[in-house]
Amino acid sequence: MRFILICVLILLVFSFVVYVMKAIARLSNHLRGAIKDVKEIREQKGGRPVASAEMAPCAQCGAFISARDAVTVSSRGGSRVFCSSDCARAHIAR
Numbered sequence: 001m002r003f004i005l006i007c008v009l010i011l012l013v014f015s016f017v018v019y020v021m022k023a024i025a026r027l028s029n030h031l032r033g034a035i036k037d038v039k040e041i042r043e044q045k046g047g048r049p050v051a052s053a054e055m056a057p058c059a060q061c062g063a064f065i066s067a068r069d070a071v072t073v074s075s076r077g078g079s080r081v082f083c084s085s086d087c088a089r090a091h092i093a094r
């Protein structure tokens with residue numbers, strides 16, 4: 001009789017341990033997902049200032065253009081950025 005009781009007890013403890021392990025595995029999966037989300041958000045947030053730093057408004061029409069495509073004209077007042085040579089010419093003629 002006592003032997004059967006011990007067997008049942010061990011089974012109960014074992015199933016409880018398995019249940020806890022499963023719960024921990026599920027939790028760690030959730031945590032991993034959350035950490036991934038936070039990392040993605042951080043990368044997005046970190047990427048934006050860099051992108052905006054590369055963008056400059058055209059001094060003539062105000063359109064935002066990337067620094068690579070911008071036409072930069074140096075003058076007494078410093079360098080001005082234009083979206084196109086047409087805008088640069090229009091600004092100088094003004």
Ligand SMILES: [Zn+2]
Binds near residue numbers: 058060061062083087
């Ligand atoms: Zn322009």
